[in-house]
Amino acid sequence: MAMAALRREGRRFAPMISSRPITALRSSPLAPSLEDECPLGVRYISTQVVRNRMKSVKNIQKITKAMKMVAASKLRAIQTKAENSRGLWQPFTALLGDLPSANVKKNVVVTISSDKGLCGGINSTSVKISKGLHKLNSGPEKETKYVILGEKAKAQLVRDSKKDIELIITELQKNPLNYTQVSVLADEILKNVEYDALRIVFNKFHSVVSFVPTVSTVLSPEIVEREAESGGKLGDLDSYEVEGGETKGEILQNLAEFQFSCVMFNAVLENACSEQGARMSAMDSSSRNAGDMLDRLTLTYNRTRQASITTELIEIISGASALEG
Amino acid sequence: MLRRASMLLACRPILAARARPFSTDLPAAPSADATFTEAWTKVIPNMDPPKTPLSFMQPRPPTPSSIPSKLTVNFVLPYASELATKEVDMVIVPATTGQMGVLPGHVATIAELKPGVLSVHEGSEMTKYFISSGFVFIHANSFADIIAVEAVPLDRLDVNLVQKGLAEFTSKLSSATTDLEKAEAQIGIDVHSALNSALTG
Numbered sequence: 001m002a003m004a005a006l007r008r009e010g011r012r013f014a015p016m017i018s019s020r021p022i023t024a025l026r027s028s029p030l031a032p033s034l035e036d037e038c039p040l041g042v043r044y045i046s047t048q049v050v051r052n053r054m055k056s057v058k059n060i061q062k063i064t065k066a067m068k069m070v071a072a073s074k075l076r077a078i079q080t081k082a083e084n085s086r087g088l089w090q091p092f093t094a095l096l097g098d099l100p101s102a103n104v105k106k107n108v109v110v111t112i113s114s115d116k117g118l119c120g121g122i123n124s125t126s127v128k129i130s131k132g133l134h135k136l137n138s139g140p141e142k143e144t145k146y147v148i149l150g151e152k153a154k155a156q157l158v159r160d161s162k163k164d165i166e167l168i169i170t171e172l173q174k175n176p177l178n179y180t181q182v183s184v185l186a187d188e189i190l191k192n193v194e195y196d197a198l199r200i201v202f203n204k205f206h207s208v209v210s211f212v213p214t215v216s217t218v219l220s221p222e223i224v225e226r227e228a229e230s231g232g233k234l235g236d237l238d239s240y241e242v243e244g245g246e247t248k249g250e251i252l253q254n255l256a257e258f259q260f261s262c263v264m265f266n267a268v269l270e271n272a273c274s275e276q277g278a279r280m281s282a283m284d285s286s287s288r289n290a291g292d293m294l295d296r297l298t299l300t301y302n303r304t305r306q307a308s309i310t311t312e313l314i315e316i317i318s319g320a321s322a323l324e325g
Numbered sequence: 326m327l328r329r330a331s332m333l334l335a336c337r338p339i340l341a342a343r344a345r346p347f348s349t350d351l352p353a354a355p356s357a358d359a360t361f362t363e364a365w366t367k368v369i370p371n372m373d374p375p376k377t378p379l380s381f382m383q384p385r386p387p388t389p390s391s392i393p394s395k396l397t398v399n400f401v402l403p404y405a406s407e408l409a410t411k412e413v414d415m416v417i418v419p420a421t422t423g424q425m426g427v428l429p430g431h432v433a434t435i436a437e438l439k440p441g442v443l444s445v446h447e448g449s450e451m452t453k454y455f456i457s458s459g460f461v462f463i464h465a466n467s468f469a470d471i472i473a474v475e476a477v478p479l480d481r482l483d484v485n486l487v488q489k490g491l492a493e494f495t496s497k498l499s500s501a502t503t504d505l506e507k508a509e510a511q512i513g514i515d516v517h518s519a520l521n522s523a524l525t526g
Binding site: 084094097128179212236 | 358360361364365368369375376377378379381382385399401402403404406409420421422426433434435436459460464465468469470472474
């Protein structure tokens, strides 16, 4: 009867053993020690193994909680800056309108992404949108080039669009973001890349849980002139008198460059905010997952412990009853 | 009954599409570039098209038939919006062609600014800022957008540092060899002499 009870116990353990944490353990190099500890016929895993796993999961939970706090504080710092910079691009859009569907020969897609990972899906979204823009603007005589800011987009785009990449810029956030740094960057891009239209892809910061992929278009002065002449949205640009400078073209050139640096500044700040917000929510769900895993492992641990106690008792009692006769 | 059902179905997507405005941004205008969204959905049907700045901006009022009494000024810097849709009587901006006064009803203009003093006149009070170049757009509907890189109120400027800077850049110009150094020194001189005249004049 004791053997039947033992067999029943063994069968009850079987579904437990097939659950996830324990099979993972089986596949780990701890498997040989499992074999040593379990005599044939009795299948239970050592409590030590479960305890080790619980310790590591608890540590991971602490780390992800700390990362969430760090991201929250960084977000607070950069959010005020991003909100203050929102007024910067509005005058340009009010004057020059927004023409993402302008048909131009040389498109340049500026993809803004983060350097560090563990921030959810925002970098993949930016890369997908950039590739979408590339596809949208492909055709005879049209070409699209990439300028990449940030390691994560570089890793994704280098794989299949290596020949289309013009510039890669990383380590943007080593020093706190400021306008001087971004304007130097914009200058570099404008000097080295020929463009008719610059399309800046970034994640606009709505709120801590929502980031909207956005594309801002900056047109070169020649295209602006062309669109103004053909009427439509920029039709009344000609009605503006242009003061100063030798020619209207010179002023429009300065205007386009200034617009690019202002829009870049806002885009970089918004993307940084989105990165921190996404990291906060990613780390939050990760700590919650770790908590769930810890609960499950605790149950397993208790069950294992109780089962081994029961087994010992059974052995003792059956040994005693065998002696009695 | 079918008509009611179809009305309900039509209402719900519209409610969902009218996105909640940003908590901190200007209220969003629901307009978006239709040609762009169409072209996008044709080529990439699986993904939502990205938003464009037009959907985040409040539309400007059209040109009124009579000249309004006040000028609406937006004065923005990379780090802050100094003045946001403030109604004033007049602003004087330091354009590259000289000090330019802007009154309501000014003709639409795009002007580049040089380092100098910007003064905002509201009733009897006048606020002066020293700005380090930028642009000013004056629209036909009496909206003026002033975009500058740096702006400081005049009382934050130190006379001695200005004089020292001016002397330093003048000496740099005389000892400059390459065109780049000469240009940099010249810019320094321009800014400091403008600062000087702002403080004295």
